[in-house]
Amino acid sequence: MQKSIRLNQYCYISIIFACYFFISCENGEKHSQSIKYISYVELVNRLTDLKSLSVLPEEGEKSEMWSSYDRKSRVDSITGEFIDWSANNDGLSPQYIRKEGNNEVLAEMDGPGAIVRIWSASPKKGKVYIYIDGNEKPILSESFIDYFKPTVPAFAFPNLVYETNAKGFNNYVPITYQKSCKIVAEPGWGQYFHFNYITFKPKTKIEPFNANLTETGLKALASVDDFFGKKLGQNPNDGNLDKIIKEVSINSGVKTTVYEFEDSGAIGSLKVRVKNVPKEREDEILRKTILEISWDDENEPSVWSPLGDFFGSAPGCNEYKTLPMGMTKNWMYSYWYMPFKNGAKIKLHNLSDIPITVTMEIGKEELKGDIDNLGRFHAKWHRDLEPVDEERWPDWLMLKTNGSGRFLGASLSVWNPKGGSNTKAKEGHYWWGEGDEKFFVDGETFPSTFGTGTEDYFGYAWCNPSLFNQAFHSQTIDSDNMGHQAVNRWQVIDNIPFQKTFDGYMEKYFANDWPTQYAMVVYWYLDAEGKDPIKATPTDEVYGFEIPYKVFRKPDVLEAENLNITSNSGGWATIDAFAHESLYKSVSGHKILFWTAQRNKKNILETEFTSQRTGLFEVYANIIKQPEGGKFNIQINGKRMRTINFQSSDSTYATEIIKIGKIKLNKGIQSIQFKTANNHKFPQKMWIDYFEFRGK
Template sequence: MDSKKENLNKNISYTSLVNRLTDLKSLATLPGKGEKSEMWSSYDRKSKVDSVTGEFIEWSANNDGLRPQFIRKEGNNEVLAEMTGPGAIVRIWSASPKDGKVNIYIDGSDIPIVSEAFIDYFKPSIPAFNFPELVYETNAKGFNNYVPITYQKSCKIVAEPGWGQYFHFNYITFNKEALVESFNPNLNESAKSALTMVNTFFAEEMGKNPSALELETVTKDFNLKTNSKTTAFKLKGKGAIASLKAKIKVINPEKLDEVLRKTILEISWDGEDTPSVWSPIGDFFGSAPGYNNYKTLPMGMTDGWMYSYWYMPYLEGAEITLHNSSSETTAVSLEIGKEELKDDDKNYGRFHAKWHRDLEPIKKERWPDWLLLKTEGKGRFLGASLSLWNPKGGSNSNAGEGHYWWGEGDEKFFIDGENFPSTFGTGTEDYFGYAWCNPSIFEQAFHSQSIDNGNMGYQSVNRWQIIDNIPFQKSFDGYLEKYFANDWPTQYATVVYWYLDADGKDPIKPTPADELFGYEIPYKVFKQPNALEAENLMVIENSGGWLNTDEFVHESMYKTVSGHKILFWTAEKNKKNKLITEFETEKTGKYEVYATIIKQADGGVFKVKINNQNIKNINCKSSDDSKYTERIKLGTVNLVAGKQQIEFNVLKDDKFPQRMWIDYFEFVEL
């Protein structure tokens, strides 16, 4: 599925652009003049940079999607994006698409080329979107569409009332002389075939090399003693590594996490003094800590091998080194797939992958930016693997505007010294393709989440920018907003991936061995033994208002609120206001039921039924402005092993909204 290199002054067919969805080889070619990759999004427009002084104004603003999230209004409609061609939309994302139409106009036409309810952009609503591996909602609630929408002269995206909330439109721009085949939602046979091939590969062959290359495969086995370093491969001449796989065995399985973090993979190209690839081997392959199975297009971990299919060319040789700084003797198998370079193309970039925890500190006025990558030269940014430690979960005060959880922070990518970032996102989880703080495991071709600890503990996420890679001519400065400080503790570790010309500057230095593993600041979360956590109840019906089962309490209540989370429900006026939940019990018997709730000034009073049996009401209203937990006895119930229901109804009251906070239930057998 490898597409040929194209002269940007010639025709770019729709089929050739679709092929870029799986074409990892072409990424190694340094960008030509006029190539760009940018994004329109619903970021908070209060964030600005003064064009004269360079002052960062309200740089931490976080009401993404709530303040005006459009360029301008045309009547009742909102203009969400405007682009000048030739180019293509290559990624559409949303957290909350609704039924209002979104219209895409191309090349100056008054008739939209696509006019669908925004929610239908993520369904097989038109023939071009009938590819479920490219158009989908992830397990973690993010809506994504990777079907390219091309245009020659221009593109304008206009939303009608009721379209929803939150959006990304990633788009690429070609050399101004390029001739691009414009998008047609009624696919011709060539376009349909190309999209079908990509969709089938993602559905049935994920984990295999997408490039149809003739590779020479070499496998070597190594037994690395502690604190040893060995040259695994020393390649001479000109060529490319198009497949790199690794397998690790340890005598003591309990030491695997340490070994994966403290076995370092280094790769140097063309005799360079400093390696372009420096990373703990587990992190390099896209998931940490530990070994967590997942499959994406360029990277993955399977029951057999960890794999990488990034294309890594070299003109004067390459050297791959393994360094075991762990306390364990480690067996490592490395397999490389080499391709001969038959041309004298000097326009290849060097593949870079660097691990770090924290780079240079950011000036106070730029808080909460956290530096992901800062590099100079010509190249392409390919994405990142992010591993984080966040044992407390979230809060509703400590992080200022970035409250509730770690992932509030936007991505901000400055290209070639631009004053304001041409990529400005709406949340860290949104960059990684999911939404609503959802920690569920998922894997798609271009992104994944391979660890689920309910946003309390470790998380591991990837985003690979393939067709939406970000070319730069002079520099790339990339940041993620990080609202929670290291000592919260919220601690990041990342591998960033990019191509860079031979004269470019890569300032990321190796991390000392004693700072690679075990650096996490410990924190023990209070958990009530044998409790039924309310946030874990299965929601069967909600005819009331806002429901959140991932609500973090104020940190002042961490010692008394189990798991730091609660079930939060807001009953609203003129609604039925019924909430039905479900749980399972293993043992038939008679039980006394207790509930631990949060009392606040704006709390309400709610009827409670268990299996249609009325028990004591829950009163969440405090007598003053204080917030505190209270354990109450609800009554006695008989349960038969299996599924049980808890139903909540608001008592009649003219005052709305009414709010309910429940921490956990206890069922004490009599």
């Protein structure tokens, strides 16, 4: 009897243990299923994966940025008041979180996550340390300038790590971490930074970064780098697309359906060519031809944009290639992935006064998986949305949308014929692109992305107007910041996911009537039930809205801003400075050569120019006298000219044309040297508008 009881007890205990084991195993299996593993190769592949961007974000997924923005800008935690919201001392006021000894903490992130973009305008030799997962030894310990050079094996990819033609330093090599990341800089690291980083949903397991990457990691980076270097303009997801080619003729004022899908699917490529347009009317036709795309029988199109603007550059057709968008001799192309559930309609509206012929190639793919988990592609062109409250000046609204989705970037067309200013824009701002981007996600009171300048967002620096195109950004028009500029930035691996709301702003310091006028296309994914509030722009406001302005230019002179600076042993020198706006009627081209001499330096500035003439010339200089002006000696081809006093007798700024001597020139390269004439007062400033060589 006792044995039987004992056996029953053993059986009972065994059954309980078995049940416990079964439940534990089942929970363990469920637990393991809830943990998502992301290899380094998989993350690298996201650099070219446009298709997965349409997948709606998971809870906990984020994309944020640490930067050197001016910390005076803040939001009162109690009142919600925006304080010093226009502060613009980016990179000069404390540009760090805190100090640890003499070092500066630039960024701190909780994992699992990855740094996916590093940018700077002026990286120097001071070291920057990246610590991950609480380790005392940094995973990277390099001079900040070397984060943008191939000195580290993981960064030896010139199409992922580079300086643009327009002076911006960029690094798109992902740096992963599981628990945390901390970035610390020693003195002398440089000026200005962005660290864009993404955070994965909780319980994600990420392969950790190592500066000496595995062979598979190096191969993945090499493959992406090769694609960006040799294959931009090709579709990275082209394998399963059925190509449909349609040619339509559209009369003046007519809107026509180019193609209509009645089932489900996705557009994986869209190419357009406009035929037989007179070259002199190309800008107008590409702005007056409106592209509309509607998904799932919606009443308002999700895509509404002038054709040229939609494809990433305006006005006109300006050849460039980036990963998702471009303009070539044969096509304007888009490789954004555009899924739909219940049909799609592609329409073109000809607002011009002449008939046009358009060829369109559409690449369509069958959908697999859950369509309800895919966002709908949106792209909207606008000039000015709702204004902000005065306390939020100078914010300019890019996009405000509700629902779940991903922000993908923007294409900005700027009309700025007058150039810079130092009074109209307030606070001493000298050019149109001073403004920071500010992105508020899911009701944030303070933006999780707060930038350092418009050109910095677009990946370049120092208001340099030079042309460039890389995989994720480009500048396609160069009018020397005095006319049209066209820039774009695509946020692919650094797309910004949102669950409820996205409110994006770009600071715009110059008013429309300066004139500085923006036209922008914003691109994003939004769930099928989300709210897109951007309506179509009235047709009479699409073209010809730019306020005309004619810049004063003195004929047959050597503009000082066209000099080539060959050496400088003094203070800051630039040929891209704008004069005081009160002098615009007497400063040719509004720009000047600006140089500041400094104490205890040699203060010699060497420049050169090319002369197309030979002969004996009297030389005149149009200079700007100002309160902090100094005395400077000038030599042309080694011959001493007249010493010029740039200091005004009062606190005013004024131009003055001065004869500085005679010089014999032979056709070819000439030199002009500037040197301080005294060392008594500092700083000493020199502003020169132009030189005029009068002779035969």
